[in-house]
Every structure is written in structure tokens, then in C-alpha cells.
Amino acid sequence: MGTLQRGESLNVALSCHDLGTVQPTPTSASIVSTLRDRYSRDAIYTRVGARVLVAVNPNQPLASSNDATCHEYVAEYRDTSGQRRILEPHLFQMAASAYMHMRRTGTDQSIILCGETGSGKTESKRLILTFFQHLRAQSKKETKLLRQVQSAFTVIEAFGHATTAENGNASRVGTFTELSFNERGKVVGAKILDYALSRSRVVELAANNERNFNVFYQMTGGCTLEERQRWRLTEPANLTYLGKLPAIRSATAQDAMALDELRTAMRAFGISKKTQGQVFRCLAGILHLGNILFTDPPRKSTEESAYVRNDDVLATAAELFGIHAKALEGVLTYKTQLIKSEMCTLFLSAEQCERQRDDLARSVYGLLFTWLMEQINTKLCNEEAQSAFIGVLDMIGYRTDSITRRGGTGAGLPFEALLSNYVCERLHNFMLDQLFTAQSDDMTNDGIPQPSIAYIDNKPCVDLFAKSRRGLFALMDKESDRSSNPPTGATDKQYLQAFSKVHASHNNFLAVPNRHNAFAIQHYAGQTTYDMNRFPEGNADVLITDFVQLFLGNGDDLPGSANAFMTGLFEGKSVKTETHARDAGIIVSARHSAKPTRSPSTRRKRPTTDHTAEAAAKDDDDDDDAESVTGQKDRKQKSTRAERRANRPAGIGTQLARAIGELTDTLKDTLVWFVFCIRPNDQGKANSLDMKHVRAQMQYFHLEEIARRCAVGYTVNMAHGEFLDRYALVIAPTGVDANRDPRAKCQATCDIFAWTPREMAVGLRRVWLTHEAWRDLEDNLRATEVEARRRKQHGPMAANTSGQIDDNMSVYSGMTNYNAAGGGVQLLETIRARSVAPSVFTEDVQSAVSDEEGGGGPHRPMTAHERNVHAMFAPSMAGDRASIHPGDPDITAGGSSEGDPAAPGKGMSEDNTKGMLVEEEEEEKPRMTKQRRRWLCCTWSLTWWIPSLCLDWSGMKRKDIQIAWREKNILTLLELQSTTNGTSNQDAYTAIRGEIFDLRKFPAHHTVTYTDIIKSGKYAGQDASLQFPQQVSTQCDGYDEAGIDRTIALQNYTTPGSGEYAHDYRWWKNPSADTVSPDTYTIWMEMMRRSYRVGLVGWNKQFIKSQAQVADKKWAVIDQQVFDMTDYLKGNVFRLTPDGTVASPSIERRFMDPRLESLFMQNPGEDVSKLFRSIFRHDPDARRRMEVCLRNLFFVGVVDYRNSFRCQFANYLLLSVSILLVAVIFF
Secondary structure, three states, X not given: OOEEEOOOOOOOOOOOOEHHHOOOOOOHHHHHHHHHHHHHOOOOEEEEOOOEEEEEOOOOOOXXXXXXXXXXXXXXXXXXXOOOOOOOOOHHHHHHHHHHHHHHHOOOEEEEEEOEOOOOHHHHHHHHHHHHHHHOOOOHHHHHHHHHHHHHHHHHHHHHEEOOOOOOOEEOOEEEEEEEEOOOOOEEEEEEEEEOOOHHHHOOOOOOOOOOEHHHHHHHHHOOHHHHHHOOOOOHHHOHHHOOOHHHHOOOHHHHHHHHHHHHHHHOOOOOHHHHHHHHHHHHHHHHHOOOOEXXXXXXXXXXXXXXXXXXXXXXHHHHHOOOHHHHHHHHHEEEEEEOOEEEEEEOOHHHHHHHHHHHHHHHHXXXXXXXXXXXXXXXXXXXXXXXXXXXXXOOOEOOHHHHHHHOOOOOEOHHHHHHHHHHHHHHHHHHHHHHHOOHHHHHHOOOOOOOOOOOOOHHHHHHHHOOOOOHHHHHHHHHHOOOOOOOOOOHHHHHHHHHHHHOOOOOEEEOOOOOOEEEEEEOOEEEEEEOOOHHHHHHOEOOHHHHHHHHOOOOOOOOOOOHHHHHHHOOOOEEEEEOOOOOOOEEEEEXXXXXXXXXXXXXXXXXXXXXXXXXXXXXXXXXXXXXXXOHHHHHHHHHHHHHHHHOOOXXXXXXXXXXXXXXXXXXXXXXXXXXXXXXXXXXXXXXXXHHHHHHHHHHOOHHHHHHHOOOOOOEEEEXXXXXXXXXXXXXXXXXXXXXXXXXXXXXXXXXXXXXXXXXXXXXXXXXXOHHHHHHHHHHHHHHHHHHHHHHHHOOOOOOOOOOOOOOOOOOOOXXXXXXXOOOOOHHHHHHHHOOOHHHOOHHHHOOOOHHHOOOOOOOOOOHHHHHHHHHHHHHHHHOOOOOOOOOOOOOOOOOOOOOOOOOOOOOOHHHHHOXXXXXXXXXXXOOOHHHHHHHHHHHHHHOOOOHHHHHHOOOOOHHHHHHHHHHHHHHHHHHHHHHOOEEOOEEEEEEOOEEEEHHHOOOOOOXXXXXXXXXXXXXXXXXXXXXXXXXXXXXXXXXXXXXXXXXXXXXOOOOOOHHHHOOOOOOXXXXXXXXXXXXXXXXXXXXXXXXXXXXXXXXXXXXXXXXXXXXXXXXXXXXEEEEOHHHHOOOOEEOOOOOOOOOOOOOOOOOOHHHHHHHHHOOOEEOHHHHHHHOOOOHHHHHHHHHHHHHHHEEEEEOOOOOHHXXXXXXXXXXXXXXXXXXXXX
């Protein structure tokens, strides 16, 4: 009955677009009716005053959100004609208003998206960014940066969103996105802070139809066949972390396509293909971790732990993480914990092992997400250039326990839901404070009347959570600290007893009948039940020390991970560790902070003392005073308690409360705009609005009360003198008596402009303006600034496009009559009637003034009075940056959109477009560097003989194209010279497995002459390693005592008659040769090293890394030596036998240590010296064997440091000293 379907006939007229103007006084019924009527016409946005917008989720794409619509609102923002076409309320319009306030006042802005899950908050965040992309589209640099922010949203959506019971793409992490702007309004950076990531979702889903984070399905559905095999993801349906039911675990076609978009987005932040592979490898390891099963020992005993039932899955997970399978098994089946002052080992049962496994998965995923956020912020953040910012807050939507029951479990919500609901509660309280009480005292003291609106304040519920000493979070920390069971901490029962004891009489804390392990809280949106299961573990969320040592190593029996990426996750600044008092090498505790790694921007200096600690100390003082405790000894005790309380580790709840406290402190310093996102129905259907459900949301948002309060809403206020100075150019032509006091002048201005007290109120000390009144005043200043800038750039007649006098005071072409209810007198007409200086208007205005009143022809010179007025106000326009913003890049007068159907303002009348302001970007030309100037001098010195006139005749008209052509020719010549280096008869070098030999020293009496070598083209200037095949069994002993079979080879059969065949001394060709003694290859190479070697091949570090990224080569550096295991790791190992024989299929091809293979696979292009030593720390014999194999078979050269600072320092030092001496002698 309460649902309106699209297509039904409406019995009501078109409703108002602003709930604050609904007449008579808005009621619950009229508001719901208005929202329903507008929703039926796809008008999903409704304004409530200037700073509040109601957005009903359409659950489908609408034309009102496309690029053409966005262009219209960009055009509305730029329009300063005074005849602005007022568009329908829209999120684009709110973003434009926030940007304008930031540009004109320099005040930081914030847009808070409020609403339950499935209400469309994330899509609203994307639309806000879309608006700024269109607004700043003229700047390539800003466009690129905003695209990177969009890419960041793509990454967060993959790693932080998931399918829930009522939302196919629900946010499971809150974000606060700051767009940084410089003083000219250009986007210079961004910062994204994350809050309350639902890490437990990795291992536990509430309902059968829910899915894990999106990235898991994108990876399993979109990875290539090679990646699928490499990560062992051949059967995603068998991975238990992907869902409760096998059917839900399969990826969709949309998931597969999203992976390509995710890869592109990650590349935008400099995350290379190699690093992306490490990220997905880590995710695959988490999925395999979830499939590890445990079994209790046959005889249950406290001295025997459970064991792993499927060792193959354990080995796969360990390999993906770069750790030993036995080490992983030990961490999952045993737990080390500090009890008093001793480290003790606990034996875990199968159930405890599963919890330990899930804790590891959650920890790794949480650290991975933190790493990704830091990568994003490192790329985007530019706080040094920031002058102001616009923040967009999108937190996890409010959840009720009915959501969980609808999924079929019938349980209350878990601990993480308590955290996200607390955040919603805190932000709801902030919203009420901003809209109802923030300016009340100031307005009352200034004599401005305001409506008295009663509303339900949720402050008691916020205090229930976060009040120091007595709040739920503080009670959790206290119970954990004094728990008598250190190995497991406080229990669920202890938590609930503490809650009930302190808050039994609290109106917002409720007991749940027939449930002994649950409690309920009366939130602003209704009553919600929480299940106490694992609350202590969730609040502690300690990063188990065994996990840290598993990946970082402990110097004894745990070597750590061979995967540098994984060790980096655990070494990040978000991980806080505490070492043993007697042994700094032992980690006794570790925590992954619940706060974002960066803080929100603020204009105030942050206090160095923690708010919670201060409040706790204050509460201690209050309580002790109540108990009449006095004296210096008692004060010392209180100070000691406060210090101890401040230093002890806080739980997750307390950390989150502090983080949200910092965030709200930042928000208080901004001008806040609110978007109430409404969910039209529970099913996520389009074209359907459930009025009962909408009414419930409207009630807990207090929309009726807000509509009445925002009927009179001022967004800007300033002192009388500031108002008169700022708008002097606007007020001067109206003829206000200059002898009046400032307040009287302000009131006279209000009367002249025919503004009602709802639009402009003059208080005892300040002037209060609505957004529309302030916008009209600012538009006139904007138009004047552009006119002045154009005259400065193009001369005094630049703005005279219609034969009018170019007058610096010509700021009016009309004013928007936004007061539809009364007045009816436009500002321009008021100025005409009251002007005492008619000559300062445009030609159109002057035509309405008679000559007797001081008028004259349009071309007459300025009178003395006019010159005095001009001189009085022009300096304030040019120099007062605090009042107006000269050089605003967002606005210029005039502009045309002809020929561009999508251009801003297209379709408007010619009169309107005359006053339209369009973007004007000044191209920033970077200064030419010294290196560039030197290169150009070199280019011209080598190509001067090619006349530019000839290049012009050949079609290269532009100078930049000509110089590019000259540079290409020079580069070609240099490349030719480089390739011929070492190939001439006078300088012929060749390389063999990283060693360089001089062919000129080759003996003349040899069968092959020097001339033959040069003519063959296979040696001079080339790598001739393949010309000299190796017998592997004589060059390497392998990683075990069995050695290497003599049939194993790294190079296939050679062709008779070739140079390779002549140098082939391997066993397959000479089966009768004695392979025990040094072979012929070794003898020849030793002789060549003594007689002909001139050095080693040097490789630049950047080139080594590029080989890993571009050519997918498995190069690595160990102790400054470069090794290439690419062919070996790709399986290019052969079994060669003499003619007529066949190699045994049981012969093992692999002969290198698997740990070393994993090291090269996971760290291509990197210096792995430390990891190499760490792996073989306790096995020196294996290390020696592997060093021999690496040097004989895989050596390709050494690291080249010639261009490094340490090598160039001496040269530059000598040069500097020489310059100094010359300067002293001659100058």
C-alpha cells in the first residue's frame, strides 16, 4: 500500500524543490509526499536550505548524472551575468557551492554523506569527483590527478567493498577523501584516509548469499592461465574463504572484466606489474590459507597440539608467502605468549588452530590494505602546496541486527558492526550539532532571532560508547588489563558483566531477554542487538607476535620470508612492536593500528597530549575530589594513574574513537555540507519507493525539524566593516550615505537590495547572509575581477566588445531575483533608482538616466567625481586578497560555446551567455633545465649544416617539430656509434658468461684466425656465451649429496659444423671422456682468463630492474654479482644423451636449492644479498654449493657503479675546487 510504482498517475502538483520553503510549515507527511513526487519524475535530489541535500537512491543510471548534466552545473557555477538560470537541486550544485565558498573565502569545506547501507553514498562520492573533473578539465595536470583519485576509488572498491545481503557493492571501509587546492583554486593533490576496515570479512561471512571482498573474485575470474597455475587457483569453487556455498564462490563475467580495470588503476600509482603480481600472490596465499584443515591428536593432551591434515595445501600457502611449510605449520599449531615475564608456548587444539589460521589471514589482509592506502597517498598527497581542501566523508552505512537475521543466522551483529555503528552515531551527533546549535550562541549574542526547534539529541548514546572510564570502549580496555587469564585475555562474560554493572540504568543500553551472551543499544536509527562472541579478541585485535617473527625471522630457527614484499608489510609504520625487557631480539607484543596512517588536514596545531588521556585524568580528578582526597601524595598518585593509563595500549574501540575525534575536530574547522542518502526500498529495486521505509529514514534524520530550522539558514557572516570593505564596489553605486555608522550602512544596503531578513540579517556586530544573497554579491566581484584582469593583459579597450565605455566600475548587468515569494524588484532596478553616480554603470544603465541627472553620452570623459570614486575602490580590488581573489583561474568574462553542443551554457539566450564566465587556464611553461640547454647546444652544433628553411619546405613548419627531427638524427648517430663500439678490428671484445675477453690477443697460430673471428659476426662486440656449452655436472654439485646427473644440460644439442659444436665438450658428445677430472671447457676457460680477460661485464641497477619488469627476466644481485636464472626457472633444462641412447625419465631436472629458486622468483631485479644470507644462515654447506653453481652457471656480470654518487663525487669535487680557484684568481 505504501509503495509508489513508476507510471502511476499523480494526484498532486509538482512539489517544491526546497523542503525549507514548503508552505505552510513542513510536516512529515508533506516531506514524504514531496520526495515521492519528485522521485517519480527522476528528480532524486531535494534541497533543505543551502547546506543540506536529500538524495534518494534511484538504483539505476539516470540522465541527470551524465556528463551533459554536469556541464550544465559547471556553466551555472561560472555564470556571473546576474541572470543566472536556477537549475534543479543536484549533487553537482552542492559541489559547486562548496568550491565557490572555498575559492572566495579560503575556508576549508567538507561534504558528509549520511545514510544506511545501500543508500548510494559511494556513487554520490564518485559524482562529486566527476564534477571536479569537468570543472577543472582545461588543465591536463589537474585532469590527470583527478583521474588518479578516481583510480584510487577503483582500488578501494576492489579491496574494501563486498556483496552483502542487501547491497551488491557495499562499502566495508569508511573513507575521508581530501581534495587539496592551491590559492588559485587548482587541484594540487589529494589524500584518502581509511576507517574501520571490516577485516573479519576475509574469514567469516554472515549469510549464505554474501561474498568476500571484490578483489578475490576479480583475481580468480580474470587472471590468466599462467597466473592461475602459478597461484594454484585452478579450482576457485573449492576455496572456502570465497563463500559459504560453492555456488557463490564462482566469479562472474563482470568480475573478470573488473580485474583489467583494477590493474590499470594500480599502475596509476606506480604499482608496477611485478609488484601487482606480489599483491595477487599474497591474496592467493590468503585463499589457500583458508583451506588448511586441522585434526586433534588421537589422545587429547595439553602437551600435544593439533596437526595439519592436508600438507599439500599448507605447502602451497607457504610457497606463496615465501616461507617454510614447517615454520607456517608451527605458527598455526603453537602460540607463543608472554605470561608475566616469561615467554611460554601454548599447544593449540584443532578449533584454536582454525582461529589462529583466520587471525593470520585477517592480519595479512589488513596489512596489505594499509600498504595500498599508503601507496595511494604517497602518490597523491601534496600538503606543502595545499592552501585549502574539500573533504568528502563516506563511512560504512548503519547496520541493524535484522540484516543478519534476514540472511538466516538469527544472531546479533559482531564487534566490527558495533564499531561502524558507533561511527555513524558519532557523525549523526556531529550533524545535529552543526545544524541546530553550532551558530546559535553567536546569533543570539548578535541579536539575530532564530526558530526554537526541539529535536532528539543522541549525545547520551555517544557517551555510552566513548565516555572516559565509563564508556563501553573504556570498560573493554579495563577488563582486558586486569584479566586474571593472560593467555586468552578477558572473556565475553566478563565484558557483558562489566557493561551491565555500569550501564544497567542507562536508557540506551538494553538487556536482551533469553540471550545470555548479547546486549542491545538504542541507536538514533533504532534498537540493534550485538552478539558478544569474540568481543575481547576483536577489541584487542593483537597482531600475534608469532606472525611477525614468521615473516621477519627471529635470528634462530625462523629465517623469515624470502619474499621481500611480505616482509615489507610487517615492517610498515602501522605495525607497532614491543620487545622483551631482557632481550631486545624477542618481540613480546605487536599491534596493527586501527587509525589511518595519516591524519586529516587541519589549520590548528594538534595537541601533543592524547584527548582520551586528558579526559581520563580529568575524570580522575573529579572522582577524587568527590571522595575528598587531598594532599601532594594523592596528586602524585593521580598523576601516576593518568600516565599509566595514557601509556598502556588502547583497544581497537578506543583507537577508533580517537581517530573519529581527530576527524570531527577537522570537520569543525570547515564549512560542512550534508547529503542525506535515502534508500527507497529494501530490495534495491529501481522505480519503486516504499513510503514506510522512507518515512523511517526521514524520522531518524530529523528531516522535519531540519527543514524548519533551515528555513532561515545563513552560510556566511562577517563584521560590518568587513562587509562594507569587501563589497564596496557593489554598494558604492547605490548611493548609501557615507556618513552613517557601519551598521546603518549595512541595513541600508539590505533595504536597497530589497532583501528580507531571511536573506540578509544585520546584527549588532555582524552581517548574516544566505548562500544565494552571498552568491549574487560575489558574482559581481568575480565579473569585475575578470574585467580588470583582461584590461591588464590586453589593454584598456579589451573588454569593450559592444561599443560601450570600458569602465572599471561597470560591475552590473542585472541581478538574480531569487526571492520568488515577494519583493519583485531586481537589484539592478533598485540601483537605477537610488544611484548618485550614474556614470559608473554600463551603457544600458546609463540610457535610463537623464542628462539632467548627470548623465551624458556613452563616450564622454569621466567627471572628477567619477575619477575620485574609481581611485577610491580600485586599490581594494587589486590588493585585498582576503576579500577577493584576483587572477581567479575559474572565471573569465565572455566566452563562446558555438559549435560545441556539450559546451557549458549551450542553449542559453545570447543575453545570458554575454555574462557567462568560463574557465581560462594559464599554461605553465616549465623553465628549461641546464641539461636541456646543453643538449640543444650539442644538437645545433652537429646539425647546423641543415638549414631550417629546408625543413620548412619539407613540411615541418613548427619549430618544435624541427628541433625534434634534429634530435632524432643525433640520437640515431649516437646509437650507431654505440653499436659499432667494440666491433672494429682495432677494438674487438667479446663476453662469455659475464667476463670480457680481448680478441686481439688471440694467438695467430690458432686454427681459426683473428680475421675469421671478426668475419663470423658472433664474437666481436657480442655475448658469445652460447658458443661455449657447459657440462653442468662438472660446474655444479647440486643442492643435495646426490649430485647432478651427467645428462643434464642448460643448452640443447649443437649442430655439427657450427662454432658451438666445435666448442661442445659435453658428455653427450664425448661419452668416453673422464667427467670426474676437470673437463675441457674448464681448462680452456682458465687459460683464457689468464691470458685474454680484460674485465667483467657491468650492469646498471636500473637496467637490472627493467629486465625484471619489461622482459620478465629472473635476474638478481648477490654481493654485487649479477645472476640470471631466467631459462632455468622457466624449465629450459635438457637431458642430453649420446646417439642411440635415451635418458631415464626418473632423472630430476632441478638441481638448485628450492629456497634459492623461490628467492629469484619472488624478487626479480632486486638485491637479495641479505635474504640469501638469511636463508642459508644455518646451512653453510648448502650456501657454499649454491654459490659455486651460481658463479659457474648463471653469472652474467657485476653491478656498475660508475654513474653513482660515490664514484662521481671525486670528479665533481675536483671540478668545484678548480672553479673556486679560478674565481679567486680572476675575480
